[in-house]
Amino acid sequence: MLRSMYSGVSGMRGFQTKLDVIGNNIANVNTVGFKAGRVMFQDILSQTMSGVTAPQEGTSGGVNAKQVGLGVSVASIDTIHTGGSAMTTNVVTDLRIDGDGFFVVSPTDGGPQYLTRAGNFTLDANRQLVNADGMFVMAADDAGIITLDETVTAFSIAQDGTIIAIDQNGIATATDFKVGVAKVVNPSGLEKVGGNLYRMTPNANPESELVVSSAADLELGTGSIISGQLEMSNVDLTNEFTEMIVAQRGFQANSRIITTSDEILQEIVNLKR
Numbered sequence: 001m002l003r004s005m006y007s008g009v010s011g012m013r014g015f016q017t018k019l020d021v022i023g024n025n026i027a028n029v030n031t032v033g034f035k036a037g038r039v040m041f042q043d044i045l046s047q048t049m050s051g052v053t054a055p056q057e058g059t060s061g062g063v064n065a066k067q068v069g070l071g072v073s074v075a076s077i078d079t080i081h082t083g084g085s086a087m088t089t090n091v092v093t094d095l096r097i098d099g100d101g102f103f104v105v106s107p108t109d110g111g112p113q114y115l116t117r118a119g120n121f122t123l124d125a126n127r128q129l130v131n132a133d134g135m136f137v138m139a140a141d142d143a144g145i146i147t148l149d150e151t152v153t154a155f156s157i158a159q160d161g162t163i164i165a166i167d168q169n170g171i172a173t174a175t176d177f178k179v180g181v182a183k184v185v186n187p188s189g190l191e192k193v194g195g196n197l198y199r200m201t202p203n204a205n206p207e208s209e210l211v212v213s214s215a216a217d218l219e220l221g222t223g224s225i226i227s228g229q230l231e232m233s234n235v236d237l238t239n240e241f242t243e244m245i246v247a248q249r250g251f252q253a254n255s256r257i258i259t260t261s262d263e264i265l266q267e268i269v270n271l272k273r
Helices: 003-027 237-269
Strands: 037-043 047-050 066-068 072-079 086-088 095-098 102-106 114-116 152-157 162-167 172-178 191-194 197-199 224-227 229-231
Touching: 003 037, 003 072, 003 237, 095 102, 152 224
Parallel strands: 095 229
Antiparallel strands: 037 072, 047 066, 086 229, 095 224, 102 114, 114 197, 152 162, 162 172, 191 197
């Protein structure tokens, strides 16, 4: 069979994957805390027709190798962890991290912990700070679940995550709870598990270590917490539609390679009449 046919098939598969990623990005253009993905390609091992000949001084010149490429493959599907635009809501429990770091949530106290940039939190009936799926927002320094006292009538959240409670007498007092923020060395190494959540992996932090620390920590490099704002998706529609056009034309060109290769094979078969 012609090498060009299999190269075209590999190109169509690659651009189909690229279109899948672009479609997911566009679908999540209004998802709070969503981070866009991108597809990077690499060529497949080339077939060597003839090797390299070394030059001989004053006798003969060197000859380069003759190689034919065998197609393309997906090198990586990266998650771009750039900051999204801020949307002001003026809701106290809507939080945005201005800088690096992730909120830490858990389905149970002491259970598995997940990371997220979506800060659309609320207080449940037990006055516990939870996310939209009912997962508990973890406090800094292993303080566990954030639960407000019944005497608290209102509260605010400082940039370092400290919850400042206001009692029925209008007196503001800093509580022992801080909204936790976890710093990740390689955010692209996190595994997406759905629901705006990420799971820690050995390629994100050494030995999958997850430490819930404080926000606005200059030593750790965690970002500040901004109350009353949400971080929107970092998807750029202009870029996504441009990449969609490129992927569509690339898919079309590779399909034309397959069609042309098929016509050539048909001519070869017709040599025997």
